[in-house]
Amino acid sequence: MTIEQNKNGSELTIRPVGRLDSVTSGDLYDCLEQNFTPEISNLVLDFSKVDFISSKGLRVLVSVCKNLGDRKMKVINANESVADIFRLSGLLKIFEGK
Amino acid sequence: MKTGEKNVLTAYECGHFNQTSGTVGAPKAIPMSDMQTRTFIKYDYLWGNYLLYKNLDPSYMDGRAFATSEGTCRKLDSGLTIGCASAKMADFVQGGKDAADKRIRIAYTSPIEATCPEPHTNTKYIHTRFALMDREITGMVSGFYSVAVHLLAYIADNYEMLINDIERGTIDESIEMSDEARKSLLSKIDPMPERAAELREIFRNGSGIQFVPLVWPKLQYIKGVGSDGFSVYRDTLINSFTGNGITLFLSGITASEGLWSVPSGPNDPSGILAAGSAFMEFLPVDAEDDFSKIVTIDKLEIGKTYELVITNLSGLYRYRMGDAVLVTGMYNSTPKVEFMYRVNKTISIICEKTTETAVRQTVEKACGELGISFNDYCVYADQRSVPGQYKFYIESWDKKRGGIARDELEKSVLKHLLEANPRFRIPFEKGSILAPSVEFLQPETHFLWRDLCIYNGASTAQLKPVRVMKENEYRFFSNLTEN
Numbered sequence: 001m002t003i004e005q006n007k008n009g010s011e012l013t014i015r016p017v018g019r020l021d022s023v024t025s026g027d028l029y030d031c032l033e034q035n036f037t038p039e040i041s042n043l044v045l046d047f048s049k050v051d052f053i054s055s056k057g058l059r060v061l062v063s064v065c066k067n068l069g070d071r072k073m074k075v076i077n078a079n080e081s082v083a084d085i086f087r088l089s090g091l092l093k094i095f096e097g098k
Numbered sequence: 099m100k101t102g103e104k105n106v107l108t109a110y111e112c113g114h115f116n117q118t119s120g121t122v123g124a125p126k127a128i129p130m131s132d133m134q135t136r137t138f139i140k141y142d143y144l145w146g147n148y149l150l151y152k153n154l155d156p157s158y159m160d161g162r163a164f165a166t167s168e169g170t171c172r173k174l175d176s177g178l179t180i181g182c183a184s185a186k187m188a189d190f191v192q193g194g195k196d197a198a199d200k201r202i203r204i205a206y207t208s209p210i211e212a213t214c215p216e217p218h219t220n221t222k223y224i225h226t227r228f229a230l231m232d233r234e235i236t237g238m239v240s241g242f243y244s245v246a247v248h249l250l251a252y253i254a255d256n257y258e259m260l261i262n263d264i265e266r267g268t269i270d271e272s273i274e275m276s277d278e279a280r281k282s283l284l285s286k287i288d289p290m291p292e293r294a295a296e297l298r299e300i301f302r303n304g305s306g307i308q309f310v311p312l313v314w315p316k317l318q319y320i321k322g323v324g325s326d327g328f329s330v331y332r333d334t335l336i337n338s339f340t341g342n343g344i345t346l347f348l349s350g351i352t353a354s355e356g357l358w359s360v361p362s363g364p365n366d367p368s369g370i371l372a373a374g375s376a377f378m379e380f381l382p383v384d385a386e387d388d389f390s391k392i393v394t395i396d397k398l399e400i401g402k403t404y405e406l407v408i409t410n411l412s413g414l415y416r417y418r419m420g421d422a423v424l425v426t427g428m429y430n431s432t433p434k435v436e437f438m439y440r441v442n443k444t445i446s447i448i449c450e451k452t453t454e455t456a457v458r459q460t461v462e463k464a465c466g467e468l469g470i471s472f473n474d475y476c477v478y479a480d481q482r483s484v485p486g487q488y489k490f491y492i493e494s495w496d497k498k499r500g501g502i503a504r505d506e507l508e509k510s511v512l513k514h515l516l517e518a519n520p521r522f523r524i525p526f527e528k529g530s531i532l533a534p535s536v537e538f539l540q541p542e543t544h545f546l547w548r549d550l551c552i553y554n555g556a557s558t559a560q561l562k563p564v565r566v567m568k569e570n571e572y573r574f575f576s577n578l579t580e581n
Contacts, residue, residue: 022540053538055578062546062553066220066274079578088574089547090554 022056048077102176107413161236240322265294325367380404
């Protein structure tokens with residue numbers, strides 16, 4: 001998996017490419033640890049190139065949600081099966097609302 | 099009743115409503131009269147303590163217990179309360195929340211920020227942090243054994259952060275809680291470099307060890323719901339965390355509607371019927387809803403399975419609990435029962451009615467036959483195509499699972515399903531049901547589901563494991579397999 005990123009002022013867009021599985025989820029976690037710094041107020045996770053998410057990948061997203069505080073986070077372009085997992089786990093409304 | 103009107107359903111005073119988790123149906127508010135509360139205390143607290151006294155070394159009284167329970171409670175406009183009954187305690191203690199906290203922590207390690215938490219508080223951290231700080235703990239009290247396993251797994255995954263915090267007297271910034279809760283907790287914490295060094299030594303080679311007796315060398319007992327569907331957690335507790343030296347007390351049958359049995363002794367999954375807690379009737383499960391066959395407690399037969407029907411002290415009249423219990427023997431002249439399965443939680447494609455117990459036995463025996471341990475499981479009756487099929491999902495942290503061929507596991511599951519539920523055979527042999535499929539879930543998927551439910555507002559204390567899946571659960575779990 002590779003991770004593309006783009007910073008525009010206080011908005012950070014992260015675009016993982018490939019499978020977000022038990023091995024690669026750690027890469028996403030590390031990337032967010034390094035780059036989702038306090039001056040970033042809007043985090044956009046572009047899932048257009050993610051074809052699979054594992055339970056570890058979901059855990060990474062949950063841990064980001066838990067540490068958002070007043071900042072905003074949005075997941076965009078998730079494919080139907082990934083969006084379905086977000087929906088079933090109750091995360092979709094958080095990703096769309098925050 | 100919720101508006102405070104009296105003499106509705108019952109003449110007893112009713113100041114509280116228990117809120118059910120909704121994991122086995124729509125959430126309900128169930129009245130709990132003051133008389134029922136007193137009965138609950140008599141059986142659960144007094145009898146529970148008598149059993150500890152009778153079966154343990156008296157030194158168990160020298161230390162506190164690592165208690166994992168938590169719940170919230172809110173006031174209605176009428177002044178009555180709704181939520182978790184134990185969370186009401188703070189209302190009764192003179193001095194409010196702070197005084198309640200002091201009283202809780204005489205007997206238990208967890209502070210009130212974990213036992214009666216605000217929304218979006220990382221209670222796993224608080225429970226485990228305060229338990230790790232106390233080397234003298236003598237017991238662990240858990241609503242369900244699944245909660246105990248969940249918290250011990252949290253320690254295994256996060257011991258470095260927890261130890262660092264214990265050493266410095268800090269709370270890691272990533273831990274979610276309100277500023278007020280953080281400030282209050284920090285006031286109860288001092289740096290503990292010696293305890294941190296001791297813990298660091300225990301975990302110097304990682305957490306893949308049975309660390310409980312090392313972390314808490316005086317721990318004598320663990321109490322909680324650990325029979326039937328929870329037995330897998332009892333096994334995980336022993337195999338992964340405690341070893342065999344701890345006495346296990348399995349709680350009796352307790353629900354928001356009341357308390358029906360109390361534990362009979364250590365390591366015994368049967369409970370003694372609490373005859374004075376309600377008027378109990380028993381409908382044989384093979385009676386097919388023929389109420390002319392219902393019997394009272396004195397007519398129970400050892401070896402038979404019955405559905406529990408109760409008339410309680412809070413106004414429920416001939417209420418079908420949906421719990422099937424097996425009569426296992428007698429304690430003096432009172433029957434002993436073991437919870438078997440939820441009557442309405444069977445799975446069926448034709449009319450074969452496979453119970454949760456049969457599902458558990460199938461998974462246990464299949465995994466045992468192939469020499470792998472398992473940590474959780476669930477099943478879905480897929481009727482979207484004809485013939486239908488049972489889809490088993492097994493979660494195993496055992497590295498040997500990688501060497502198991504899927505068709506071998508599926509054959510074993512079929513063999514043991516036919517034994518566990520003989521009614522499966524005829525539709526299977528007629529081709530009306532396919533042989534079951536089996537897939538491994540990714541490790542800790544059940545924990546993830548549980549965390550997500552809590553994150554979405556479910557009560558930790560009441561969450562039950564997913565066994566027989568509903569459609570939405572199936573879609574979630576089937577997307578998180580190892581393949």
